[in-house]
Amino acid sequence: MQKLEQKQEEKKKEEHEKEIKREIERRRSGKDMLEYKRKHEDDQARRALEExxxxxxxxxxxxxxxxxxxAQDRADRAARYAEKKEEQDAIKAxxxxxxQAEMESRRDAAQKEKREAVRKRVLDKRTDEFKKEGKIYRLRTQDDEDENNTWNGNSTQQM
Known part of the structure; x- marks a missing residue:
């Protein structure tokens, strides 16, 4: 019986060792598989980057x-139209x-209209006084009269 127990014990040890070897092999194959996948993904990424x-x-x-x-088309066009450039420049000038003449006449007309409008206002409101400040006329108001008045001995200009 002792031999039988010893054989069973040896068998258990062998089974246990085989189990350990299988586990080690399983882990190694898992690592190898992960390494292969990583290399494969790296290769794909490298190929995609190269592409x-x-x-x-x-x-x-x-x-x-x-x-x-x-650039070549522009150069060709410039060469074709170089002869006509003087003619075109004269037309553009x-x-x-x-x-310029049209704009100047419009500007003169606009200035004349403004002057006429100011003159018309001056003539329409003869009772109001206009104070000349440069080339612009301004209606004299109560504030202008207050400039010379004093308040508690101080002029409003000093405030």
Missing amino acids: RNKEKAEEKAARDRIRQQI AEFQAK
Whole structure:
């Protein structure tokens, strides 16, 4: 019986050791699997970054080509119309002078209207007094008369 118990005990020890080895193997395989997943994700992220950088480079190259084409088109247009530039400048100068003359006549008319309006007001209100201050006329008010009055021996200008 002792042999039987000893065999059972050895069997239990072997089972326990096998269980420990299986647990160690399971943990190792879990770590390996996590490491593989991490490397795989890193590779995917690196590839995605490279792809994005490649697309950006292609877009930049396309924008540069478009800018160069636009610059070339501008240069071509400038060369084509260089002969007509003097003619166009003369036309623009004439248009500018015409606009200036029109604006000057409008400004003169507006100033004349303002002067007439002031004169009309002056004539309409002959009883009111207007005080000339520079080129602007101002209606004399009670405040103007109070400037020379005193209050408790002090003029209002000193307050």
